[in-house]
Amino acid sequence: MDAATLRQETYLPDARGQVAEIYDFLKAHEEAGRGRPEPRYFLAGSAPGDRIELPAEIYRALRHVVEALQQGFAVTVAPLTQTLTTQQAADLLGVSRPTLVKLLDEGRIPFERAGTHRRILLRDVLTYREQRRASQYAALDATAIDIDDEEDLDTVLEQLREARHAAAERRRRSSAP
Numbered sequence: 001m002d003a004a005t006l007r008q009e010t011y012l013p014d015a016r017g018q019v020a021e022i023y024d025f026l027k028a029h030e031e032a033g034r035g036r037p038e039p040r041y042f043l044a045g046s047a048p049g050d051r052i053e054l055p056a057e058i059y060r061a062l063r064h065v066v067e068a069l070q071q072g073f074a075v076t077v078a079p080l081t082q083t084l085t086t087q088q089a090a091d092l093l094g095v096s097r098p099t100l101v102k103l104l105d106e107g108r109i110p111f112e113r114a115g116t117h118r119r120i121l122l123r124d125v126l127t128y129r130e131q132r133r134a135s136q137y138a139a140l141d142a143t144a145i146d147i148d149d150e151e152d153l154d155t156v157l158e159q160l161r162e163a164r165h166a167a168a169e170r171r172r173r174s175s176a177p
Contacts (some may be wrong), residue, residue, distance in 0.1 A: 009077055023070040026063055082122050089120045093129055103128070142167040 029041075041059040044051040054062070061077075068075045084092070089109075090100040104111050104118055109128045111120045142163060 023066050083119045086118050089125045092125055139167050
């Protein structure tokens, strides 16, 4: 396929159960390969010996697609270039373009200029997204408290307030220049 024929496509779950068979095969294959330093995956054709090894990235993509289809979700596969515009990067992160530009200007995501335009590497956007997710989970963990059924409601609310303030303070310190 050349670049002109690549397009976004949406795949719907297969009602005939074939997705379940693929899912079961992939899961069993992964479980059988545990402990091996480098698992190998193959795509087989109809003729004996007609097969090709799949790179790990393609296998992971296939695995994600099959898992989503197995759960009844539709899956969209959209080819992206390795270099994104600010709007494409903003869409990928689920933020507005002005918010993305602010992140770029603050140095949180590296970028290059092409004339007056900013260009962002896809891998840098994905790295930022993973870092943001990790910090969000850390913030959730920081605000979690154990609640005893016998504790007074006012005490629990005060503990939650203190946890939120502590998390906000950590966030301020980590974002300070």
